[in-house]
Amino acid sequence: MIGQRILSVLNFSIPRLNQILANPLGHNFSLLVGDTQLNPRIATDQALALQEQGVVGLIGEVNSANSIPIAYSTATTQLFQCSGGSTANALSDKTRFPNFFRLIGSDSYGGAVAAATIKYFGWENVNVVASDDAYGLPLAQKFQAEIEPLGIQLASYSLIGTSQTAANIATILKTLASSPSRINVLFAQPSHAYHLITAAISAGLYSPGWVWTGSETLKTMSALFGTPPMAGMPAVDTALFDGLLVAAPREAEPGFTVYDQFIAQWNTAFPGAASDPSTWAYTLFTQSCLEAQMRGVLKMVQMFGSAAVRARNYSATLAEFLVPFDSVTGPVTYSRMGDRFGNFVMLNWRNGSFRSVVKITDALDFIPQAPIQWPGGVLNGTVPQWAAVYPGVIVLWSSPWTIAAAAVMGVSAIVVAGTWAVLFSARNSYRMQELGMRWLR
Numbered sequence: 001m002i003g004q005r006i007l008s009v010l011n012f013s014i015p016r017l018n019q020i021l022a023n024p025l026g027h028n029f030s031l032l033v034g035d036t037q038l039n040p041r042i043a044t045d046q047a048l049a050l051q052e053q054g055v056v057g058l059i060g061e062v063n064s065a066n067s068i069p070i071a072y073s074t075a076t077t078q079l080f081q082c083s084g085g086s087t088a089n090a091l092s093d094k095t096r097f098p099n100f101f102r103l104i105g106s107d108s109y110g111g112a113v114a115a116a117t118i119k120y121f122g123w124e125n126v127n128v129v130a131s132d133d134a135y136g137l138p139l140a141q142k143f144q145a146e147i148e149p150l151g152i153q154l155a156s157y158s159l160i161g162t163s164q165t166a167a168n169i170a171t172i173l174k175t176l177a178s179s180p181s182r183i184n185v186l187f188a189q190p191s192h193a194y195h196l197i198t199a200a201i202s203a204g205l206y207s208p209g210w211v212w213t214g215s216e217t218l219k220t221m222s223a224l225f226g227t228p229p230m231a232g233m234p235a236v237d238t239a240l241f242d243g244l245l246v247a248a249p250r251e252a253e254p255g256f257t258v259y260d261q262f263i264a265q266w267n268t269a270f271p272g273a274a275s276d277p278s279t280w281a282y283t284l285f286t287q288s289c290l291e292a293q294m295r296g297v298l299k300m301v302q303m304f305g306s307a308a309v310r311a312r313n314y315s316a317t318l319a320e321f322l323v324p325f326d327s328v329t330g331p332v333t334y335s336r337m338g339d340r341f342g343n344f345v346m347l348n349w350r351n352g353s354f355r356s357v358v359k360i361t362d363a364l365d366f367i368p369q370a371p372i373q374w375p376g377g378v379l380n381g382t383v384p385q386w387a388a389v390y391p392g393v394i395v396l397w398s399s400p401w402t403i404a405a406a407a408v409m410g411v412s413a414i415v416v417a418g419t420w421a422v423l424f425s426a427r428n429s430y431r432m433q434e435l436g437m438r439w440l441r
Contacts, residue, residue: 003062005277005280006084006283009280009284013287013291021295022298025298034046034049047073048073051077056310056312057081057294059289059290060083062083064087067100068088071096078312078315079099080293080318081099082103082292082293083103084103085282086104087107088107088134089107089108090134090138092339094338100338101322101334102338102339103286103329103340104340110215111145114187114213117346118185119147120358123152123386125181126147126155126183126184127154127155127183128154128158129158129176130158131162131187131188131189135189136192140157158176160188164191164192169195172196173199173203176200179388180387182210182384182385182388182389184210184212185214186218188217190217190220193217193218197241201241206243208374208377209376210375211245211374211375211384211386212243212244214245215247219281239352242373242377243377244375250329251278251281251282251283252278253329258327259284263276279354284328287328291325291327292323292327292332296323299320303320322338345358345359346358346366357370
């Protein structure tokens with residue numbers, strides 16, 4: 001399942017890539033589509049069916065839960081699989097998934113970026129909320145390992161269950177409200193984050209003084225917004241989400257020649273289009289997968305011949321298959337595990353869309369681009385502090401309650417002083433001695 005938007009970009013791109021890459025060499029690529037319905041079992045069935053039809057490469061899935069079973073299905077075949085959205089650390093294991101590669105970084109690198117983000121803002125104490133699944137847990141563990149040497153403390157750690165019940169959400173909010181930190185870091189599935197943040201808005205925990213930031217999946221949370229919202233999602237004014245920060249792989253590269261040419265071609269083909277494909281999460285990464293597959297297959301044809309490649313009757317490692325190139329998402333190079341090296345960007349939800357506010361280089365240098373809007377509509381250069389701030393109580397003497405309290409205390413003081421005066425004056429009396437108050441003498 002790569003979505004209709006992504007598929008439209010792949011269909012738009014393949015004739016152009018054929019013209020540039022394949023046709024001059026006497027070859028031509030086409031697309032066969034299998035619908036996984038976001039179901040791991042169906043994903044495996046579709047992958048096997050496509051293999052039987054003689055495909056020379058697989059693209060997908062966007063989510064790791066489906067990419068993993070697909071990758072298992074190709075592990076013993078000469079068929080390479082590319083994903084533009086799956087970030088699970090498990091997919092870096094080449095003993096299990098020797099033919100899988102991706103045009104996006106792994107969760108392990110995402111955890112390091114999240115830790116560097118906290119350091120960049122100078123926050124010393126944070127709360128972590130993670131989805132209790134194969135996505136959230138490894139990310140949270142990597143993040144904790146990264147912040148420890150940086151001297152950053154973990155104030156609280158909460159898990160969102162797969163069912164994200166109201167009781168579960170309420171418990172998390174109670175933990176956050178009592179935490180000494182106001183910095184909340186989410187490693188959560190989009191639907192989990194949506195339920196949590198909408199509840200936090202209602203509870204007053206998404207307001208000035210609070211910070212909500214998270215990993216790359218949160219940039220897809222906007223797809224859950226709508227009128228009415230997606231089934232199962234509570235309705236909410238999306239403007240209330242203003243201030244959300246997301247550290248995500250940088251997909252759009254304005255100023256990079258290949259990117260600029262692609263966008264110009266898209267705008268020419270679809271003049272006045274309401275949507276820009278660069279704003280569709282994982283779309284350009286998946287388009288880069290298409291080009292990576294085509295380049296890799298053509299390399300194999302040069303090495304082994306087209307007949308061997310069509311029959312998948314050749315032997316090549318992932319390292320031999322991969323070809324570095326300049327894509328619409330910037331330069332593409334890979335780690336030895338087939339993970340893409342790349343830059344990140346900090347996105348800020350404001351007025352109905354995400355905006356790029358800070359660039360994050362592969363050396364984890366932070367380059368500010370625009371002011372950040374914090375929760376509660378605060379748009380300025382002042383970074384919220386991590387510690388909870390409790391406003392002091394200011395007594396106004398003009399208040400009727402203050403006047404009444406002062407009067408009662410004044411009368412009480414007079415009564416106490418008068419009582420002691422009577423006792424002291426009668427200290428030598430026989431009654432005082434009988435009452436055992438000899439200590440007054």
